[in-house]
Amino acid sequence: MDYTRQYPIYRIKGENINQEDDSIIVEYPFTIFIDDEEIITLLCTPKSLRHLALGFIYSEGFIDKMEDLDRLELDQENGRAYIYLKKRNKFNESFQGKRTITSGCGKGTVFYNVLDSLKSIKIETAVEIEIEKIKNFMRSFSRKSDLFLLTGGVHSCALYDINGILVFEEDIGRHNALDKILGKALEDGLDLSDKFILTSGRISSEIILKAAKRGIPLVVSRSAPTSLAIDIAKELNIGLVGFVRGEKLNIYSGSIPSSNS
Amino acid sequence: MDYTRQYPIYRIKGENINQEDDSIIVEYPFTIFIDDEEIITLLCTPKSLRHLALGFIYSEGFIDKMEDLDRLELDQENGRAYIYLKKRNKFNESFQGKRTITSGCGKGTVFYNVLDSLKSIKIETAVEIEIEKIKNFMRSFSRKSDLFLLTGGVHSCALYDINGILVFEEDIGRHNALDKILGKALEDGLDLSDKFILTSGRISSEIILKAAKRGIPLVVSRSAPTSLAIDIAKELNIGLVGFVRGEKLNIYSGSIPSSNS
Numbered sequence: 113m114d115y116t117r118q119y120p121i122y123r124i125k126g127e128n129i130n131q132e133d134d135s136i137i138v139e140y141p142f143t144i145f146i147d148d149e150e151i152i153t154l155l156c157t158p159k160s161l162r163h164l165a166l167g168f169i170y171s172e173g174f175i176d177k178m179e180d181l182d183r184l185e186l187d188q189e190n191g192r193a194y195i196y197l198k199k200r201n202k203f204n205e206s207f208q209g210k211r212t213i214t215s216g217c218g219k220g221t222v223f224y225n226v227l228d229s230l231k232s233i234k235i236e237t238a239v240e241i242e243i244e245k246i247k248n249f250m251r252s253f254s255r256k257s258d259l260f261l262l263t264g265g266v267h268s269c270a271l272y273d274i275n276g277i278l279v280f281e282e283d284i285g286r287h288n289a290l291d292k293i294l295g296k297a298l299e300d301g302l303d304l305s306d307k308f309i310l311t312s313g314r315i316s317s318e319i320i321l322k323a324a325k326r327g328i329p330l331v332v333s334r335s336a337p338t339s340l341a342i343d344i345a346k347e348l349n350i351g352l353v354g355f356v357r358g359e360k361l362n363i364y365s366g367s368i369p370s371s372n373s
Numbered sequence: 374m375d376y377t378r379q380y381p382i383y384r385i386k387g388e389n390i391n392q393e394d395d396s397i398i399v400e401y402p403f404t405i406f407i408d409d410e411e412i413i414t415l416l417c418t419p420k421s422l423r424h425l426a427l428g429f430i431y432s433e434g435f436i437d438k439m440e441d442l443d444r445l446e447l448d449q450e451n452g453r454a455y456i457y458l459k460k461r462n463k464f465n466e467s468f469q470g471k472r473t474i475t476s477g478c479g480k481g482t483v484f485y486n487v488l489d490s491l492k493s494i495k496i497e498t499a500v501e502i503e504i505e506k507i508k509n510f511m512r513s514f515s516r517k518s519d520l521f522l523l524t525g526g527v528h529s530c531a532l533y534d535i536n537g538i539l540v541f542e543e544d545i546g547r548h549n550a551l552d553k554i555l556g557k558a559l560e561d562g563l564d565l566s567d568k569f570i571l572t573s574g575r576i577s578s579e580i581i582l583k584a585a586k587r588g589i590p591l592v593v594s595r596s597a598p599t600s601l602a603i604d605i606a607k608e609l610n611i612g613l614v615g616f617v618r619g620e621k622l623n624i625y626s627g628s629i630p631s632s633n634s
Contacts (some may be wrong), residue, residue, distance in 0.1 A: 117600045122624035125506060130630060136625075139577055139599035155578060155601070243385060262615065265575055265597035284577065284599055316400055316545065319417060324591035338400035338545055340416070341376050355525065362594055363383035364397075368390060 113158040113188055114138060116263055136263035137284055142191045144168060146198070157259070157266060157283040160292045161186055164283075165193035169293025171322040174200060178298060235349045236309055237305040237332040241274050243361065243368075246332060249277070250356040253310045255333065257282050260312075267313045269293050273306060286313030297326075304328045309352075315341045315354060324348045330366070332356060337364050374419040374449055375399060377524055398526035398545055404428060406455045418520070418527060418544040421553045422447055425544075426454035428556025431504070432583040435461060439559060496610045498566040499593040502535050504622065504629075507593060510538070511617040514571045515595065520542050521573075528574045530554050534567060547574030551583055565589045569612075576602045576615060585609045591627070593617060598625050 118133040140158040144151045144165055156164060165184060169175050175197060182196040249272060257268045259282045266328040269289035281292035292309065297304055308330035309323055315337040321344060323331050330351035337345075337354045342364045344353040351366030379394040401419040405426055417425060426445060430436050436458060443457040494618045504611030510533060518529045520543045530550035532540040542553035550573065558565055569591035570584055576598040582605060584592050591612035598606075598615045603625045607612040 119405075119600070119603055119625065122629055124622050124624065124629075126620045134623065134625075136598065136600045139601035141601075184626060263597055263598060284575075314545075336524055337397065338416075338526060339380070339397045339472075340400035342380055342397060359387045361385050362395065362557055363385065364380060364395075368385075 113140075113161075115157055115159050115259055123124060135262045137259065137263040139284055140191060142193065145192065145194045146174060147196055148194070154288060156285055156288045158188070158191075159283070160281060160296070162190065163218065163281070163292045163295030163299065164288055165195060165295065166298055167291030167293065169195060171291050171294045171325060178301065181324070196296075213334065221309045234347075235324065235327060236344055237327070237329045238349075238366075239274065239351065241308075241330075243273045245274065246353060246356060246361060247359065249310060250334060250361075253277070253280075254312070256280055257312075269309065269311045269313075271297060271302075271304075272308050272310060278302070278307070286311060287318065287322070288358065289313075290319060294322065294326055295363050307333060311335075314338070315352060317341050317344055320344045320350060320352070324350055374401075374422075376418055376420050376520055379454070382491065392604070393566075396523045398520065398524040400545055401452060403452045403454065406589065408457055409437060413549065415546070415549060417546060417549045419449070419452075420544070421542060421557070422454065424542070424553045424556030424560065425549055426556065427559055428458060428554065430456060431559045432552050432555045432586060434586055439562070452527030495608075496585065496588060496590045498588070498590050499610075499627075500567060500569050500571070500612065502591075506535065506621060507614060507617060508620065510571060511593065511595060511622075514538070514541075515573070516561065517541055518573075530570060530572045530574075532558060532563075532565075533569050533571060539568070541564070547572060548579065548583070551580060555583065555587055569593060572596075575599070576613060578602050578605055581605045581609075581611060581613070585611055 115138055116135040117138055119136045120131060121134045123130045123132055138158060141153050142156050143153045155182050175181060180197055180199045182198045185194040254271055257266060259266045266282045266284055267289050268282050270277050271293045279293050279296045281289045282287040283289040302329050307328060309328055310332045312334050314335040315331060315333050317340040320331060320341045332353040334356055337352055342352060345365035352364040353361055354364055355362045376399055377396040378399055381392060381399045384391045384393055389412045399419060400416050402414050403417050404414045412448050436442060437506050441458055441460045443459045446455040493605045514531055518527060520527045527545055528550050529545045529546040531538050532554045540554050540557045542550045544550040565588050568589060570589055571593045574598040576592060576594050578601040579594060581602045595617055598613055603613060606626035613625040614622055615625055616623045
């Protein structure tokens with residue numbers, strides 16, 4: 113499945129007008145069914161769709177581990193994922209139908225009450241990483257998205273440990289990109305308690321909540337956080353670093369990492 | 374209600390670490406009820422909340438004109454809008470509960486099937502505007518958001534006619550910013566058939582659809598469009614201009630405007 117498509121455009125620069133083909137990022141409607149019930153339609157980049165579907169049900173709390181999944185059938189032609197569960201996580205059931213639709217680039221649904229979520233378990237682990245490493249990781253992360261260079265229309269997200277990058281994803285939605293990461297982590301059985309997330313997108317509450325629900329202790333972004341994201345990060349003991357650009361960065365939640373550790 | 378809030382942060386630049394206060398954009402959960410039914414929770418910037426609520430029900434097709442509205446009660450303390458309708462637009466009813474959750478920055482819900490929407494009435498009007506004017510409008514539009522300069526965390530959206538700006542809005546979500554514009558237009562009874570939209574955000578299908586449903590013939594962005602947005606714009610006869618930056622811009626849908634008209 114193509115991630116980009118060629119479109120004829122008029123490209124104008126000063127007085128010059130050229131008709132030429134341009135690479136446009138594909139927006140793909142992708143509907144997730146759980147046990148034959150239609151749950152959501154994500155508008156996404158049709159890449160890593162299996163991980164997107166898995167990550168969505170994982171980050172939204174429908175399942176906690178791969179063993180809860182019976183099977184996942186992808187129908188790429190019609191943009192559908194049919195998921196069958198062995199066991200459906202109870203905590204999600206009562207929030208069905210109460211979808212908080214959110215601010216974010218990305219599908220932006222949070223299947224539970226934002227404030228209730230603060231009752232979630234606090235993050236008990238931390239990532240100890242030098243500031244220089246964060247800057248270096250962000251530098252190479254920012255150069256990594258060929259789709260962004262080609263189309264200017266995607267967000268990137270990656271999972272790291274202190275030694276470097278583990279998983280990299282792109283999507284027109286920043287939530288989708290994070291869900292793809294989480295889907296891959298779920299499938300591979302990764303322990304997320306010593307990992308962290310880098311993202312190109314802004315950090316709003318639902319990004320922090322997705323990370324929190326899966327026990328990720330640190331979220332790092334090129335962009336700005338919102339007030340609610342900082343409040344939740346502090347409440348749940350998650351490190352939140354933003355505006356990582358060149359030699360600069362801001363720490364919004366968490367302590368200063370030692371620079372010589 | 375404050376749009377920004379001060380947070381203590383560590384600001385790091387090279388080897389320097391300063392603890393200081395920083396202005397953070399407020400993320401505000403805002404729940405819309407229609408006739409006592411909970412419809413959606415938007416995560417938004419708590420500015421122009423009345424226009425956001427009005428614009429949401431207008432752009433999502435719950436009402437077509439102010440006369441359909443009985444009353445709107447804002448409860449800012451609890452983040453709620455209670456809307457009572459005299460008449461509920463039938464075409465929306467059947468799509469209730471089939472929410473397409475979308476890619477976009479912004480709340481990103483489209484209360485109907487994306488592809489069905491192509492049955493909507495095509496746009497019959499066009500905006501004739503010189504390319505130089507578009508560039509000039511974008512230049513001043515891009516400088517207009519004090520909230521962006523302060524926090525880096527908002528999108529801007531504005532309604533224009535060929536003579537200049539009419540309404541300007543900001544929000545952490547690009548859909549919310551557009552809804553605020555549409556809410557103001559609804560309340561003021563503006564004819565949108567000769568107006569156009571400037572936005573800082575990417576153009577995905579739901580942005581084009583919101584414009585289409587309200588008869589706006591031209592959408593202009595600083596950023597990239599998606600494939601589905603271009604497909605819909607062409608299908609519905611909407612002009613789509615993107616990547617307006619300095620002397621450059623791309624026309625994705627629509628004809629080249631005359632440069633000397």
